[in-house]
Amino acid sequence: MHKVTTAPQQTVISKELPLVSKDYEHSSSDEDGYLSPFNGSDDGSGVAESGSLLDEMPPFSACSMSPSARSLSPIELEPFESPISTPPKSGRSYSGCSTPLYGTTTPPTHQHPAGGNSQPAEGYVTLDEIHARIGLTPPDGNVSRSRLNLETIFEGVFLETPPKKEFQPKGNLFRRSIRNRALLCENFELSDFLSVSTFFSGYDIIHQIGSGAYSEVFLVRCRKSGKAYAAKHLIDSCKDLMCDVAYAEIQLMKTVPSHPNVMQLCDHVLENKSLTLIMHLMDMSLYDYMQTRVRPFSENRVRKMLYQIVLGLEHLHQNGIFHRDVKPENILVKFSSGIVGKKETLLLADFGTAASIAQRPPYAIYIATRWYRAPECMLSLGYYGPKMDVWAVGCCFFEMLTLKPPFQGENEHEMLDSIHQTLGTPSSAVLERFKPWNVDNLKFSRRSGSGTGLQIHFPLMNAFGMDLLKRMLAYCPDQRISAKNLANHVYFEELM
Numbered sequence: 001m002h003k004v005t006t007a008p009q010q011t012v013i014s015k016e017l018p019l020v021s022k023d024y025e026h027s028s029s030d031e032d033g034y035l036s037p038f039n040g041s042d043d044g045s046g047v048a049e050s051g052s053l054l055d056e057m058p059p060f061s062a063c064s065m066s067p068s069a070r071s072l073s074p075i076e077l078e079p080f081e082s083p084i085s086t087p088p089k090s091g092r093s094y095s096g097c098s099t100p101l102y103g104t105t106t107p108p109t110h111q112h113p114a115g116g117n118s119q120p121a122e123g124y125v126t127l128d129e130i131h132a133r134i135g136l137t138p139p140d141g142n143v144s145r146s147r148l149n150l151e152t153i154f155e156g157v158f159l160e161t162p163p164k165k166e167f168q169p170k171g172n173l174f175r176r177s178i179r180n181r182a183l184l185c186e187n188f189e190l191s192d193f194l195s196v197s198t199f200f201s202g203y204d205i206i207h208q209i210g211s212g213a214y215s216e217v218f219l220v221r222c223r224k225s226g227k228a229y230a231a232k233h234l235i236d237s238c239k240d241l242m243c244d245v246a247y248a249e250i251q252l253m254k255t256v257p258s259h260p261n262v263m264q265l266c267d268h269v270l271e272n273k274s275l276t277l278i279m280h281l282m283d284m285s286l287y288d289y290m291q292t293r294v295r296p297f298s299e300n301r302v303r304k305m306l307y308q309i310v311l312g313l314e315h316l317h318q319n320g321i322f323h324r325d326v327k328p329e330n331i332l333v334k335f336s337s338g339i340v341g342k343k344e345t346l347l348l349a350d351f352g353t354a355a356s357i358a359q360r361p362p363y364a365i366y367i368a369t370r371w372y373r374a375p376e377c378m379l380s381l382g383y384y385g386p387k388m389d390v391w392a393v394g395c396c397f398f399e400m401l402t403l404k405p406p407f408q409g410e411n412e413h414e415m416l417d418s419i420h421q422t423l424g425t426p427s428s429a430v431l432e433r434f435k436p437w438n439v440d441n442l443k444f445s446r447r448s449g450s451g452t453g454l455q456i457h458f459p460l461m462n463a464f465g466m467d468l469l470k471r472m473l474a475y476c477p478d479q480r481i482s483a484k485n486l487a488n489h490v491y492f493e494e495l496m
Contacts, residue, residue: 200231200269200276212329214352219281229266230281234352238275241268246275248354256319261312263332263349279349283335286346286396287328290403299462302400305346307487307495309396312348313389314483317357322386324353324363326393327372357386365438368392370415371405375426376477378412378441379434387477390486394472402457406473416444423475424451430476464491 203220209230210217220231238245250268258264267278286305297305309331316323323330330350336343355363362382368374374391376384398406406422409415420426425447431437454469461469468491471481481489488496 200233200278201271202267202269203229203231203278205231220278228281230279231269232277232279232350234275234277237273238270239273241270241275246270249275249277249351252321252354252356253351256316256321259312259315260345261308261347262315263347263351282332282347282349284333285329286331286333286400289333289344290328290400293403296403297400299401299465302397303465303491304495305344305400306393306397307492308344308346309348309393310483310487310492312346313393314487316348316354317386317389317483320357321351321354322357323348323351323389323392324355325350325368325372326389326396327369328396328399329369331396361385370412371395371408373412373415374477375416375419375475376434378416379431379438381436381438383434383436385477387480387482390472390480390483391477393486394469397469397472398454398457401461406454406457412441413444416441417447419475420444420447420451422451422454423473424449426475433476433478462491464489467491 200220202223204223206219206221206228208216208218214235216233216235218231218233219228221228234245234249236245240246241250246268250265253265256262263279263282265277265279269276269278309326313323313326326348330348332347332349334345334347336345353367361384362380363384365377365382368377368388372392372395374384374388377388395406407415407418409418425444431442454473455466458466458469468481468486468489471489472486474480
């Protein structure tokens, strides 16, 4: 083990003022590297503010843990002594359970209840054990003990009653803290927690990129090649690759040949009833890209990005798959240097809800994200098809030009009203095409007239572009343009 070396600086401690100490040189332990560096504060500034551990340390994050990523701050500002402790030697005293202080005057004796037990409570460790683990020898005879449970340091919380019987007093403290934490959770599998928190088989987690309702995405590095990937960890349990959780993402997408605008699966890890998908690393989603913008994209730039989305969608439909959840969050962007400025490469991703076109309706009734949900998905009882993807791409087209989704609502009734405000209320003849109806959603408000139309939003838009947008956002799917005709539209003639 490495030893903690100290700077020959003096530190002053008092009950009234915050503790200020000089930085110690960084040192790590092979077994318990998280206990270094010893600084007086979390950010390494050497200043410990008064307050509790919750104020001094951030919550535990397994994904960001590294030998030098965390500081163990002083836990108590008052010197910690026991009735059987001896005066410190060599001018060194101890604050809390961890921080050695130098050049301090002997503090006043801390009063303890009479008859206190000289042995630490079960589940706690002595100060000697702490220093033994980090390679630091405390003063002779100092057997002071801390009432702080080491396993809770990384959580940033105190446990009133630590786990008793299964509590692991020995072994690697990082793994041990995770193990003991898992014992507190009911119906919790330790192996699942370890695989998600520290590594996937063959891959090391660097940090978390994002999360959603059904998955978490991590930046990982392959141990064999050293290459960085994106790992999508599915939250729902998965027993095998034929279960509902894995079928669309793996089995269904295996039938789709490679395409430059469709995200391909590089690898998968199935262990402990948990599935993780390994994919190429992209820079950001289209949604995040739009969030960085102060002004909308130029129409020419939107046309180039839209064409890539359309090509990816056509490829899926040609191979008998429709996405069912196209939205900016599920379109990923990779940047590269072009002749003039940066160049974007867009890929369709997240096929967890993809379905086979060969299946016959009805499909699942509640599908797709609400703002990008086609009218047939809301008005019928699962009788929709691949043209729902065309509607969603049309919404993305509108949003890239304005940075705002065309239709917004808190529920399906509001969504239909928003659509009717722009496209007009459908006639009875049009509604007949959506049978069997979703009766609950037929109670929408009737609007007179044909709606405001799309032209009002884009008075200077290219005529071919406006024609394309209208065809994509046609109310009835029978009148909506197909993905194949969409890719061959004259609007993209210069890009073909």
